[in-house]
Amino acid sequence: MNFLRRLFGRRPATPQPVASASAPAVAPPPAPRLLLAWQEMIDSSSRIAGYRLQIKSFGDAGSDATALVDALQREDARAFAERRLLLVPLAAGQWQAADFTPVIGARSCFLLAADVDREPAVAAIRAAGGSIGLCLEDADAATADLVYFDLHAQPLAELEQRLQALRRQRPGLQLLAEGVGSWAEHRLCLRIGADFSCGGFAASRDQEAAGKRAGASRLAVLALLDQLRADADLKEIAATATRDPALVVRLLEMANSPLYGLSRQVAGIEEAVTLLGRDALYRWLSIALFSLDADGHDQTLLVVALCRAALLEALVRDGDRRAADERFLVGLLSPLDALLEMPMAEILARIRLPANVADALLDNAGPHARYLQLARLLERCRLDQAVILAGALEIAPATLIDSYRQALAWACAELDV
Known part of the structure; x- marks a missing residue:
């Protein structure tokens, strides 16, 4: 209603x-140091399961933890993550440099960069109610709640074997395919074991469903x-x-x-x-x-x-x-x-x-x-x-x-x- x-x-x-x-001249809003783009994560039922944030920095703001917290608050990230999965990239040292607690919702997942001092960051994020995402090339199955990978970064047969191995080791692990360019590629990702796909294809035509x-x-x-x-x-x-x-x-x-x-x-x-x-x-x-x-x-x-x-x-x-x-x-x-x-x-x-x-x-x-x-x-x-x-x-x-x-x-x- x-x-x-x-x-x-x-x-x-x-x-x-x-x-x-x-x-009449109106003072423009202050230029943000970080801009966040939202990319849909599409699940096996073709619905939007959540969003993966992409960060655009101006000047030296890319590694500024306070700027990232400000951007997440501006985007009302916590409220969104109470309803749907929200993936937030986190660069080296940012977790320790600022208080991210105000922007963590029930389904906030932080994608930790490879050079993060991982052990204390993982423990602190989980204690604050967040979950952990890692790249497939840097994945510790015992640590991660979600693993993301580039669909086109390695041969398909090799990728499928790695994903199946992760599934055997951690049946509840969530897998996200990135760089997906079409609905056909999305279905391919599902067949090799992914739970979600993202890549800006959601509004594209599905040629296999033509007519x-x-x-x-x-x-x-x-x-x-x-x-x-x-x-x-x-x-x-x-x-x-x-x-x-x-x-x-x-x-x-x-x-x-x-x-x-x-x-x-x-x-x-x-x-x-x-x-x-x-x-x-x-x-x-x-x-x-x-x-x-x-x-x-x-x-x-x-x-x-x-x-x-x-x-x-x-x-x-x-x-x-x-x-x-x-x-x-x-x-x-x-x-x-x-x-x-x-x-x-x-x-x-x-x-x-x-x-x-x-x-x-x-x-x-x-x-x-x-x-x-x-x-x-x-x-x-x-x-x-x-x-x-x-x-x-x-x-x-x-x-x-x-x-x-x-x-x-x-x-x-x-x-x-």
Whole structure:
């Protein structure tokens, strides 16, 4: 219910509004010494099991323990790690140089660098409630709770043997594959023994599933979206909805939810559409594309879609409502090709969209395209490129990272991911 209220009300507010050149000067937020990027860890059910943090340092802040603690507090890492696994890289001596206790949640895992004075650090981290992650090349199976490895760093047969040996020695040990570039590689990692994969592939198309995900319910939703954009007659919209019983049930459930506070039950489709309103119905149907016949893969894409949508909206200048709505739609619809396993051109041929939205999705052009590119760079943890592009768009790095953190936190929390 909270998710519906926030979806059909307002999304998260921008922490630092992006000012236009004509706006009064506003002091920019202080430049952070460290920026943290979040990379999804995908599990065997294709869901997001947690995040592996990547660190970008400015100047000599890379080994500064206080700067890392400050960055983790800014990202609200402890609250996230109470719900999902969060991997935090820890360089030499950082644990001893600062108090990390305030940022440790129930599922915080520290990835210890090879040159850490390991024995006292391991004991202290565990006493504080954290767990230990080590690289496969430096792994002590008796010490580690999680072992991570680069999928492409050694021959596959050799890697599989090493992972099987670790499994025999420690059956409960968690294994994370890094550098995974596709859903096919993710499945390969699962076959050789990994529990999780990361590498920025979550929003990519799964070629092995091509053409299998655009079921009848989702095609009906695309037809409804097109009719809503075309201001079709209410009877025509209702007739399309009734072609799919599952969609009818969802529409009636939503119309009768406490969100609308009705004193009686709505039983008819036309009445439900009238009650919901075209704008709210359009938003709900866009979300329904991800949730109809959903599996773990679809839920992962919904998190990506909501995060992109909230980030793009948050970076709009001067409270421009039209631009905000268009950017939210760009972000929300941008993973549809991966969801439906159809070319974006084929999807957009089925629905009418504002020209600026269609240009960004289809041709990477128009006023919203570079903001979508910015979201994709952040998802892939390409912070250097993201900061450069943000500068070209007159967005301060601190504003960018804070906006992304809030967008990601909202998407994850509302969907309990």
